[in-house]
Amino acid sequence: MQHTLTFTGENIHATITVPTNTLLADAAQHAGVDIGQPCGGQGRCGRCAVQVTLGNARRRSTLRLSPEDIAQGFALACQTVVEGDLAIYVGPQEKIERRLTTDRVVAEITVPPDYDYDQVQSIQRVHLDLAPPSLEDQTDDWSRLQTALRTQVKMEKVACSLHLLQTLSDTLRAGEWQVTAVVERNIQQPEMPMRLIEIYPGRVDEYSPLWGAAVDIGTTTITLWLVDLVSGQVKAQVAEYNGQIGRGEDVISRIIYSSKNGGREELRQRVLDTINGLLDTACKRVKVRPEDVMKCSIAGNSTMIHLLLGIPAGNIRLSPFITSVNHPPLLIGSEVGLAIHHEGTVDCLPGVASYVGADITAGVLSSGLEDSENVTLFIDVGTNGETVLGNRDWMVTCACSAGPAFEGAGVLNGMRATTGAIEEVWINSESLEPTYRVIGGGKPKGICGSGLISLLSEAFLTGVIDKAGNVNLSAKTKRVREGSHGGEYVVAWGTETETGEDIVLSRVDVDNLLRAKAAIYAGFTVLADTVGVPLESTSRGLVGGSVGKYINVEKAVQIGLLPDMEWSRFEFLGNTSVKGAYYALLDWRRRERIGDIARRMTYIELSADNSFYDAFTSALFLPHTDMTRFPSVAQALDKT
Amino acid sequence: MALSGIQIYKMLPQTNCKECGFPTCLAFAMKLAAKQVELSACPYVTEESKKQLAESAAPPVRLITLKAGTEVKAGNEVVMFRHEKTFYNKPGLFLRLKASDADLAKKAAAADAYKVNYVGMDFTLDGFAIEADGDLSAAVKTVRGVSKRPLILISNDPAALDKALSQLAGETALIYAADPSKYETLADTAAKHKAVLTVRGDSLEALADLTPKIQAKGVEDMVLDLGGKTLGEWLTLSTQARRLALKSNFKPLGYPVIFFAGQNGPEKEPVYAAQAISKYAGFVVLDTFTPELAYALLVLRENIYTDPQKPIQVQPGIYEINAPKPESPVLVTTNFSITYFSVANEVEGSGLPAWLVVTDAEGMSVLTAWAAGKFDAERIAKAVKEFNLAEKVSKKRIVLPGHVAVLSGELEEELSGWEIRVGPREAVDLPAFMKQALN
Amino acid sequence: MPIDIPKDKWPGSIKKITLGATAAEGGTRAKSITLGGQTTLPYLHFEAPTPNSPAIAIEIKSRKPEDWSPLLAEVWGEAMNDPAKWAKKAEEAGADLIVLALMLADSPDDAVKAVKSVLSASGLPLIVWGPGQAEKDNELLVPVAEAAKGEKLVLGICEDKNYRTIVATAMANGHLIEARTPMDVNLAKQLNILITDMGLPADRILMDPTTGALGYGIEYGYSVMERLRLAALQGDSMTQLPMIVTPGFEAWKAKESKVGEGVPESWGDWKARAVHWETLTAVALVESGADVIVLRHPESVKRVKSAIEELVMA
Numbered sequence A: 001m002q003h004t005l006t007f008t009g010e011n012i013h014a015t016i017t018v019p020t021n022t023l024l025a026d027a028a029q030h031a032g033v034d035i036g037q038p039c040g041g042q043g044r045c046g047r048c049a050v051q052v053t054l055g056n057a058r059r060r061s062t063l064r065l066s067p068e069d070i071a072q073g074f075a076l077a078c079q080t081v082v083e084g085d086l087a088i089y090v091g092p093q094e095k096i097e098r099r100l101t102t103d104r105v106v107a108e109i110t111v112p113p114d115y116d117y118d119q120v121q122s123i124q125r126v127h128l129d130l131a132p133p134s135l136e137d138q139t140d141d142w143s144r145l146q147t148a149l150r151t152q153v154k155m156e157k158v159a160c161s162l163h164l165l166q167t168l169s170d171t172l173r174a175g176e177w178q179v180t181a182v183v184e185r186n187i188q189q190p191e192m193p194m195r196l197i198e199i200y201p202g203r204v205d206e207y208s209p210l211w212g213a214a215v216d217i218g219t220t221t222i223t224l225w226l227v228d229l230v231s232g233q234v235k236a237q238v239a240e241y242n243g244q245i246g247r248g249e250d251v252i253s254r255i256i257y258s259s260k261n262g263g264r265e266e267l268r269q270r271v272l273d274t275i276n277g278l279l280d281t282a283c284k285r286v287k288v289r290p291e292d293v294m295k296c297s298i299a300g301n302s303t304m305i306h307l308l309l310g311i312p313a314g315n316i317r318l319s320p321f322i323t324s325v326n327h328p329p330l331l332i333g334s335e336v337g338l339a340i341h342h343e344g345t346v347d348c349l350p351g352v353a354s355y356v357g358a359d360i361t362a363g364v365l366s367s368g369l370e371d372s373e374n375v376t377l378f379i380d381v382g383t384n385g386e387t388v389l390g391n392r393d394w395m396v397t398c399a400c401s402a403g404p405a406f407e408g409a410g411v412l413n414g415m416r417a418t419t420g421a422i423e424e425v426w427i428n429s430e431s432l433e434p435t436y437r438v439i440g441g442g443k444p445k446g447i448c449g450s451g452l453i454s455l456l457s458e459a460f461l462t463g464v465i466d467k468a469g470n471v472n473l474s475a476k477t478k479r480v481r482e483g484s485h486g487g488e489y490v491v492a493w494g495t496e497t498e499t500g501e502d503i504v505l506s507r508v509d510v511d512n513l514l515r516a517k518a519a520i521y522a523g524f525t526v527l528a529d530t531v532g533v534p535l536e537s538t539s540r541g542l543v544g545g546s547v548g549k550y551i552n553v554e555k556a557v558q559i560g561l562l563p564d565m566e567w568s569r570f571e572f573l574g575n576t577s578v579k580g581a582y583y584a585l586l587d588w589r590r591r592e593r594i595g596d597i598a599r600r601m602t603y604i605e606l607s608a609d610n611s612f613y614d615a616f617t618s619a620l621f622l623p624h625t626d627m628t629r630f631p632s633v634a635q636a637l638d639k640t
Numbered sequence B: 001m002a003l004s005g006i007q008i009y010k011m012l013p014q015t016n017c018k019e020c021g022f023p024t025c026l027a028f029a030m031k032l033a034a035k036q037v038e039l040s041a042c043p044y045v046t047e048e049s050k051k052q053l054a055e056s057a058a059p060p061v062r063l064i065t066l067k068a069g070t071e072v073k074a075g076n077e078v079v080m081f082r083h084e085k086t087f088y089n090k091p092g093l094f095l096r097l098k099a100s101d102a103d104l105a106k107k108a109a110a111a112d113a114y115k116v117n118y119v120g121m122d123f124t125l126d127g128f129a130i131e132a133d134g135d136l137s138a139a140v141k142t143v144r145g146v147s148k149r150p151l152i153l154i155s156n157d158p159a160a161l162d163k164a165l166s167q168l169a170g171e172t173a174l175i176y177a178a179d180p181s182k183y184e185t186l187a188d189t190a191a192k193h194k195a196v197l198t199v200r201g202d203s204l205e206a207l208a209d210l211t212p213k214i215q216a217k218g219v220e221d222m223v224l225d226l227g228g229k230t231l232g233e234w235l236t237l238s239t240q241a242r243r244l245a246l247k248s249n250f251k252p253l254g255y256p257v258i259f260f261a262g263q264n265g266p267e268k269e270p271v272y273a274a275q276a277i278s279k280y281a282g283f284v285v286l287d288t289f290t291p292e293l294a295y296a297l298l299v300l301r302e303n304i305y306t307d308p309q310k311p312i313q314v315q316p317g318i319y320e321i322n323a324p325k326p327e328s329p330v331l332v333t334t335n336f337s338i339t340y341f342s343v344a345n346e347v348e349g350s351g352l353p354a355w356l357v358v359t360d361a362e363g364m365s366v367l368t369a370w371a372a373g374k375f376d377a378e379r380i381a382k383a384v385k386e387f388n389l390a391e392k393v394s395k396k397r398i399v400l401p402g403h404v405a406v407l408s409g410e411l412e413e414e415l416s417g418w419e420i421r422v423g424p425r426e427a428v429d430l431p432a433f434m435k436q437a438l439n
Numbered sequence C: 001m002p003i004d005i006p007k008d009k010w011p012g013s014i015k016k017i018t019l020g021a022t023a024a025e026g027g028t029r030a031k032s033i034t035l036g037g038q039t040t041l042p043y044l045h046f047e048a049p050t051p052n053s054p055a056i057a058i059e060i061k062s063r064k065p066e067d068w069s070p071l072l073a074e075v076w077g078e079a080m081n082d083p084a085k086w087a088k089k090a091e092e093a094g095a096d097l098i099v100l101a102l103m104l105a106d107s108p109d110d111a112v113k114a115v116k117s118v119l120s121a122s123g124l125p126l127i128v129w130g131p132g133q134a135e136k137d138n139e140l141l142v143p144v145a146e147a148a149k150g151e152k153l154v155l156g157i158c159e160d161k162n163y164r165t166i167v168a169t170a171m172a173n174g175h176l177i178e179a180r181t182p183m184d185v186n187l188a189k190q191l192n193i194l195i196t197d198m199g200l201p202a203d204r205i206l207m208d209p210t211t212g213a214l215g216y217g218i219e220y221g222y223s224v225m226e227r228l229r230l231a232a233l234q235g236d237s238m239t240q241l242p243m244i245v246t247p248g249f250e251a252w253k254a255k256e257s258k259v260g261e262g263v264p265e266s267w268g269d270w271k272a273r274a275v276h277w278e279t280l281t282a283v284a285l286v287e288s289g290a291d292v293i294v295l296r297h298p299e300s301v302k303r304v305k306s307a308i309e310e311l312v313m314a
Helices: A024-030 A067-071 A093-100 A143-152 A162-174 A251-259 A263-286 A303-309 A358-367 A448-460 A507-531 A553-558 A576-587 A588-600 A611-621 A631-639 B004-011 B025-033 B048-055 B104-113 B137-147 B159-165 B183-193 B205-216 B232-245 B270-280 B291-304 B337-350 B366-371 B377-386 B402-414 B426-434 C070-083 C084-092 C106-121 C134-147 C164-173 C184-197 C218-233 C247-252 C270-287 C298-312
Strands: A001-008 A014-020 A049-059 A074-076 A080-090 A103-105 A124-131 A178-184 A194-201 A211-217 A221-228 A233-241 A293-300 A343-347 A376-380 A389-392 A395-398 A419-426 A434-438 A480-483 A486-492 A503-506 A542-544 A550-552 A570-574 A602-605 B064-067 B069-072 B092-098 B116-118 B121-122 B127-131 B152-156 B174-178 B196-200 B222-225 B256-259 B282-286 B316-319 B331-336 B353-357 B395-402 B417-424 C017-019 C034-036 C055-061 C099-103 C128-129 C155-158 C174-181 C203-209 C292-295
Touching: A001 A178, A014 A024, A014 A080, A014 B337, A024 A049, A024 A080, A067 A074, A067 B121, A093 B159, A143 A162, A143 A178, A162 A194, A162 A221, A162 B205, A194 A419, A211 A303, A211 A358, A211 A576, A221 A263, A221 A576, A221 B331, A251 A263, A251 A303, A251 B366, A263 C247, A293 A303, A293 A358, A293 A576, A303 A358, A343 C292, A358 A389, A358 A434, A358 A542, A358 A550, A358 A576, A358 A588, A358 A602, A358 C270, A376 A507, A376 A576, A376 A588, A389 C134, A395 A507, A395 B004, A419 A448, A419 A486, A419 B282, A434 C247, A448 A550, A448 A553, A486 A507, A486 B337, A503 A507, A507 A570, A507 A611, A507 B004, A507 B025, A507 B183, A507 B256, A542 A576, A542 A611, A542 B174, A542 B205, A542 B331, A550 C034, A550 C298, A553 A631, A570 A576, A576 A588, A588 A602, A602 B025, A602 B127, A602 B174, A611 C184, B025 B174, B092 B104, B092 B116, B092 B137, B092 B395, B104 B127, B104 B137, B121 B291, B127 B137, B127 B196, B137 B152, B137 B159, B152 B159, B159 B183, B159 B402, B174 B183, B174 B353, B196 B205, B205 B222, B205 B232, B232 B256, B232 B270, B256 B270, B270 B282, B270 B291, B270 C270, B282 B291, B291 C218, B291 C270, B316 B337, B331 B366, B337 B353, B353 B377, B353 B426, B366 B402, B377 B395, B395 B402, B402 B417, B417 B426, C017 C203, C070 C084, C084 C099, C084 C106, C106 C128, C106 C134, C134 C164, C155 C164, C164 C174, C174 C184, C218 C270, C247 C292, C270 C298
Parallel strands: A001 A080, A211 A293, A293 A343, A376 A542, A395 A602, A542 A570, B092 B127, B092 B282, B127 B152, B152 B174, B174 B196, B196 B222, B222 B256, B256 B282, B331 B353, B331 B395, B395 B417, C055 C099, C055 C292, C099 C128, C128 C155, C155 C174, C174 C203
Antiparallel strands: A001 A014, A049 A074, A049 A080, A103 A550, A124 A178, A178 A194, A211 A221, A221 A233, A376 A389, A389 A395, A419 A434, A480 A486, A486 A503, B064 B069, B116 B121, B316 B353, C017 C034
């Protein structure tokens, strides 16, 4: 029996007649409608989803489609056969990709609904109306300002720097005794003196922005959010590789470098340069000056905080692993060397121990783990591979050296998740030809973390590499070849790329990725074992990290980075550390909770016995030596 | 049954007061679970929790200590397989001597004086078992004349034992053995002299019947003779007894066991003793003393009772790969066994000759050791000097692992006259590096 | 008092594998040897019988080895110059099978000749080892596998960096392979996975977890074997393979066995010590689950055989 199929979509209008049981993908091809099938028509990738708006089609496989998708008529062209006349809508690629049930995209950042600037923000901007002095009123300028603060805005005991005193008289007179003061208050201990940060002549619109910055100093990537403290909104988000990378990829190398002559100062300068550069970029974006930023909250691992503050970090790596300070006091911009307002507050968030820093305490806060009733697993896919397991009653944490591979560093063609980064790859299991998606849509420059995750998974599933990561040089494709570092797979030929050079996945890259994922997996499995909580009993898996804008959970499971739980149990939180810093920047109560988290968290030293090493070698395989831990991957392998 | 950290945590105050010396109650609970700390360190734990925790902490196999001039401990074991945690108390090796033996003093003296060194440790036999086929007291006196080591007295004559034990005031000896037919008087003797009593029976059931009766007579410290006439039989009995103690928490069999290795003749004795050492014996009695057998058994015992949680290490030193010549290259790595193996295997497989210097990095891999300050220029230089490398090679050139390229400058300073080259990061790239860069 | 003895009921069991093929099975061996089949830990007869007794192999070489201990040269004598004679003598000494180790000096023709001469001199199943260097192993083992097609030899030694060629030739010619990994449970499993992924059925793999001699790391090998066996019984199919161990090679490498002079007096008599060293290494490994024990000295063979008999006896 013959059926008539009508394809519509952007620039698509085609009609064709085909017999019963024709594959939708074949029908489309005959009709001249291009539906991409990156996985080679095996129903693996879900990229060929179309919407059947009218008529009967039989879906052989609904993998990748949610019940809602099916209710809306979505079907995979490569897995669906014609059983009647059909009207088919072919949506734009980008939309289809985002439909994948496996994708976890970072939620847009929103201002906490309970944010009340007046109540919870430590930085306050107040308008003061001073009585001008006269021969009768001989009060000095500073006392006059203090009186106004006390009587008009109830600010007792305000301290002030010499620099402000030097400019005070001019400011007061320039504003004709109308001034706007920026004051830092200590909400928790109101009896403590407040600190005058800045005083402007005249009156400022009370709803105009007051600037703050939330910063995460990652070992590999530094992220900065520029925040309007009045509305609480994030106005700019910027990130850059940490300028210290050239002096070592991991914290240990940095510590050792810092212990050398001049090394500490050099590393301090490098991280300051990166942060100040980011500050500049972010400020330019919203057309303000860095010195308009009045407060900066900083998260980062203990080493990064020590190096930022120029504090010797040597003892962090040597037994018994003691930091100089876990909980630095409030500092000001000029003494730290940040290009924010020279009197602006610098708040370095508290950490737990040498290898569990403020990045994790802040991350735990923003992930909501410390508040959850059920046991939750929080995995930071970062250079130090920190993991936290627990709930509102207890929390344990560990760190393991995963290296920077998932942030795109230390990988031949790796890059950060910015324009030009390949963020997703599919390999056709027959032809071994790849299809990839580039952030920004232009020519690729390299591969970011999420791209590396999907590339590794695809290379493994299609047999380009074996379970040990060896590149299969006998694979029948010219994309597999002997490179300068052993076997490699060409993802993009030079003719397609921004640089004109081939983009490849080399054996060394595979090893780095394997080691990174094995360290992270081993970290949380040993952690769970140590406290005697089976991993399966965790209700949620929260994933943080700078891998990209999204993470494909299925791919991350397939390479054995994440445990094989239902995909729906995972949430991708992106950079949780900067988010925690953002919360701390806004709200002193949340800032206090980070301190509380630091006190409650129990650190587990993984190197205490052999179990970590054992778990690590066991995880140094795709997806894992123990396949029973990855039933869904075993299934996927059977299918390909 | 052992409790997990979380289970113990739930019995603690959960105040994170830090008075126990740990940052959180959970950290303390996990140390308790690992038996690395005493519960008494917590000032606020409730009596109820204390009781529960004490029960879970009681050792399933009773600790028995034989004491004289030296000490031997047995028991307190918690696992069936050494990899699960570790085997704690090495089985005591005893030599059986006959009271009637005219050469008793000579034999005891020779065995007592035996000492052998194994990787820096001195090993000796642990004591003597004296068989009362003659005057036991006289024999004890003779042996005490030449040895201060603990004794096992093989006799079921309470009077003879009483007399012999009276000479051993202040010591804890082991009596061999009470059986169901005659245990009361021996139990009294043991109780009187605070001696440990061996209990013998035809079956585990018979033993389990007997130990509570002896306990009722005031003897807490016992050792079991499980019987068993072949290797297979003994393996079965010993496994069953250990399992009952550990898995079923079956107290009547929660004692160390003794095994007589010479029971089927001297030819089988080495193998019998070896099985007893690996398979749960607390005391092993030999009939033969020769240095070569004692050495082999002492080393086996040391190996089986090594803590498997310690990283696997190889002996630091210079390893010769593919018969190196003086001009062959010198590679350096750490003594973590996996690191050593991967380097040695790659080079061995390539057929290229090399000297491999393995430094003492406390069993850590190159990167870990470097991170922890256990693999630095100073240590490498020390190894090179200590192992007299300069005398073996003509080309004074050392290849560093690529991961610690940063050490090259310092190493040049430490080892003047040596050329320092940075090799590849991964062992797999070594053969290519050796072919291309080292010629 | 009746006691309820705790018994383990395991979901998994060790695969049965057969070495060597008789005329009826397409080869020329006088008998074949079946290993494996265990359903519980070694020799715990109160849980299950031992279905197949472990086998003892004697290691011989294609040429007289220059670096072997004089004690071994003394017992094997002239036979060391001729692998066929050596194999025969090994059979007389009680071997259940022969390990023939090829040497670096062998050409492919030499290797084939040595294998054929051993096959005709002794009816025991045969394990053939390459000299231990990737390229040379492949060069010698491929023609050997082809020349002995159908004999169900065991070809060794496959390691993670060099397994493809040997596995391919074993598949093509109906042989088994020996898969060696350096004393690590995970690495052992991984190699087995890689090999079976190539299409070789698991019942044609003999797993060699590597061990150290007494005093030289035997405890690591011992525990790795216990763990492999436990994993297998717990149902991990990639560890359910019989294990081959080489205490002969390891023990005779040790100074304790190899040399008689310049050692401490407390080490005692050289010859007795050497045999103790090999025997005790072997017996500890038998207890931890070895299925094939490769030895060098006839006296050790006798003692280990006797120990196995006592353990297997119900």
